[in-house]
Amino acid sequence: MIISITSLKGGVGKSTISQNLAVCFAHMGYKTAIVDTDTNASSVHWSGLREEGLPEITVLGLTDSEALRKNIKKIHNDYDIIIIDGTPSISKLVSTILVLGDVVLIPIRPSGFDIWATEKFIESYEQAKMLKDDMRAFFVINEYNPRANLNNEIKEALNELAIDTVNTTFRTRIAYGEASVLGMGAYEYKDPKAKQEATNLANEVLHILQNI
Numbered sequence: 001m002i003i004s005i006t007s008l009k010g011g012v013g014k015s016t017i018s019q020n021l022a023v024c025f026a027h028m029g030y031k032t033a034i035v036d037t038d039t040n041a042s043s044v045h046w047s048g049l050r051e052e053g054l055p056e057i058t059v060l061g062l063t064d065s066e067a068l069r070k071n072i073k074k075i076h077n078d079y080d081i082i083i084i085d086g087t088p089s090i091s092k093l094v095s096t097i098l099v100l101g102d103v104v105l106i107p108i109r110p111s112g113f114d115i116w117a118t119e120k121f122i123e124s125y126e127q128a129k130m131l132k133d134d135m136r137a138f139f140v141i142n143e144y145n146p147r148a149n150l151n152n153e154i155k156e157a158l159n160e161l162a163i164d165t166v167n168t169t170f171r172t173r174i175a176y177g178e179a180s181v182l183g184m185g186a187y188e189y190k191d192p193k194a195k196q197e198a199t200n201l202a203n204e205v206l207h208i209l210q211n212i
């Protein structure tokens with residue numbers, strides 16, 4: 001199964017969610033890989049920080065659309081779950097990432113919501129959907145704050161789009177950044193609330209994959 005993670009804008013939590021899902025899946029016993037398609041290579045770098053002895057996660061860097069498509073085909077059968085950590089740019093690479101995923105997750109940050117970026121993204125999304133009409137895509141709200149008014153507007157705006165939103169949200173938690181610089185996921189770190197959020201998202205995504 002392939003989980004594609006892409007976004008409308010940069011810095012919204014693609015790599016955080018990729019790494020946290022990969023860690024949960026690896027602990028559940030799934031053979032897991034991350035394919036990092038971003039030239040900043042943050043998940044590739046993360047894998048270099050990961051200590052021996054933790055459940056293994058293969059991380060490969062592939063920043064070219066054709067190379068991604070061809071190499072994913074080659075490694076597809078070697079893993080139970082491949083997570084594609086995407087790029088925010090509207091490019092051929094984004095279309096390839098969208099088409100490759102059995103499920104597509106689109107992290108958004110309520111504070112950084114940008115309707116223009118959303119509209120641009122929906123265009124790429126609609127194009128990809130023409131190539132693959134059974135595409136399953138979901139927004140994931142990252143840095144959710146139930147006390148901020150803006151979030152309610154966003155929730156309403158999201159409801160109007162033809163893309164569903166998963167139930168799990170990630171709050172702003174220092175643990176995500178701290179775990180990441182140790183090559184870990186929240187599942188392996190000391191904040192039980194972050195661990196619970198990561199676990200909830202992993203379970204919810206597995207449930208979606210099982211129902212495809």
Ligand SMILES: Nc1ncnc2c1ncn2[C@@H]1O[C@H](COP(=O)(O)OP(=O)(O)OP(=O)(O)O)[C@@H](O)[C@H]1O
Binds near residue numbers: 143173
């Ligand atoms: N829920 C969260 N709580 C606290 N910090 C977070 C959270 N999600 C992400 N961050 C932090 O925000 C920064 C950007 O997140 P991340 O690198 O995951 O985004 P990205 O979408 O992959 O960015 P890019 O487009 O640059 O690849 C990181 O420093 C990360 O640790």
Ligand SMILES: [Mg+2]
Binds near residue numbers: 015042085
């Ligand atoms: Mg990233």
